[in-house]
Amino acid sequence: MSRKSKSKGGNKTGFIVLAVILVMLILAIVGVCINWISRTTYLNDNSDTVFSKLGDLFERYKDSTDSEDAGAFRLMAAFGILTVILAAATAVLAGITKVLGWKLFKFLLIIVSVVCVISGVVSIITSFTYCDTLVNVSGGIDGWFEAGSKAAPAAGAWLTAIGGALAGLGGVFAAIKS
Secondary structure, eight states: OOOOHHHHHHHHHHHHHHEEEHHHHHHHHHHHSEEEEEEEEEEEEEEEEEEEEHHHHHTTTTSOOHHHHHHHHHHHHHHHHHHHHHHHHHHHHHHHHHHHHHHHHHHHHHHHHHHHHHHHHHHHHHHHHHHHHHHHEEEEETTTTTEEEEEEEEEHHHHHHHHHHHHHHHHHHHHOOO
16 A cells, blocks of 8 residues: 555544544533533422523522532533633644644643543533532431432533543544544
């Protein structure tokens, strides 16, 4: 097989990886914009689920600074937003590395991509931590009265974490293949 045919195949692979990174970036951005936390309250056989977007939670905690909930929220929000920023940086650096092929950008791509993967994983962990700080109560009285509430990360938290982590993995792959 000639050298030209190998470079054409590698060229296509690089653009496919870059496209996947861009799709994962879009996934992470969409995640920040949609429902982040779901909270279900139940009473006997009835339940009611309320969803909160990240922006709604910012509004809820804008004046609160000293509660455990506020601290957990700020940590969760910071990693969610950091994941999107790092996914965008990964996409930009992967594009620069693909087009220009500079070694310095390849090194930066690897560093940013690894941090992006870590940030995506920490983002979902902090989302679960925040949900645990919310009142998760259940109880009842001899089967007559059953009540409780539970909170869990919703689709937005998952999309941001998955999009960020996969964008980072794609960035590492792009750096290795270029």
